Amino acid sequence: MATRQDALPPTRANSTAAKLVVPCLIGALVALTLGIYGKLHSPTGIAINIAGFSSPGSVKSWLATGATVFAVIQVGSALVMYGKVPRVTAPSWIGGLHRWSGRIAFLLAVPVAIHCLYALGFQHYSTRVLIHSLLGCAFFGAFTVKMLILPKRELPGWVLPVVGAVVFTVLVLVWFTSAYWFFSTFGIKR
């Protein structure tokens, strides 16, 4: 059976690409800007402290872990929404859960990223730090792409899951090169 794209006249496929190009460019620009800012700005080493945590590194690690937990809820709710979980039918509130878990994950990630860029900057003195710096910027670019394509109509069915998967994967890698490293180096503590 022909895929939807094969059955459509060529102009449809082109228009899919056209709908994706601008968001991808904007996302790339966001990622690039964050990276350039992080590289050119002289990191201050200074950050706002939050009472109750042992250090700014710990604050960021916990917030980042929170963001990642909500991202996992994102993926889980997406699987349910797409009917991929056997024997589970999507409840009416699943869409709301997906949207709100995504918003919370994003808003938790923002202060972490700001402090990281501002106090530490874009670093590359070790592989872990280089990957973190690159993917940290990429995450916000990917998230921007997802937000910009969501309202678009008539995109092929594979686009949203692919973009969502990219956002999730990048975030997990960012978390792995930072919060996971922090907790395994300094211990899981407040």
Place this chain on the structure above:
Amino acid sequence: MRRNTPLITLLTGAGLGVALLISSMLATPSSKPASYSAPAASTSASTSAPAAPASPTAAPAAASSPATEPSPVLSPAAVPSQPTVTKSPAKATYAGRVGGGGGSVAVSIHGKQVIAYVCNGSTVEAWLKGTVDGNRLVMTGKNHARLSATYGYGKVSGDVVAHGTDYSFSVPVVSKPSGLYRATAVVRGATIKAGWIVLPDGSQVGSLEPASDSSDPSATGAPELDVATGTARAGDLVLQAVPVDGVTGSGF
């Protein structure tokens, strides 16, 4: 979608980012006006479909920042006076294991002066001295020893090379009795120099240069330092160790 809620989410996050960035900059003791690169970064972050023309200006604006930005080193003493910032990085001792755990490194920063010591408990060790530039440290020692790192956030992170061995590290602030200790003694015309790094978990690592005046001093493991008394015994020789402490300036 009735309203473009994803865009609202995006702009909310961007707005939050800008607010945090500005408040961070206000909390930083720098004479730089708050208008420096932050609006450029934020306009790009909040760029959506119509704002594309704003984004090309972001890159040049960000690119011009290094020319105009004074590094935040105006006066390291000014840093501790900010009530909203974390503990001052300008007078502290940082110590910990290097990446991989093969040794330890200690960095004592006392305002603009900084002394560091890297040690694997036997032959790989070096004393380093250097300069503080903003929050960057560039240090050198005998026999091509080098350290470059950034400090702040309660940690010093970077790379150190000693005796051809390259370590990367990210070590936190430590307080007494942990930290860096040094002892020197003159024995039969040769200057012995020993260094110990004592870590908060009670472990220590130390090396001793039997002829530290040499341009390429070799080293062996140091005898254990009794941290309570600050002494170590090397045969008949009792070494009296002095803490190299960034907070008090001892040992500088």
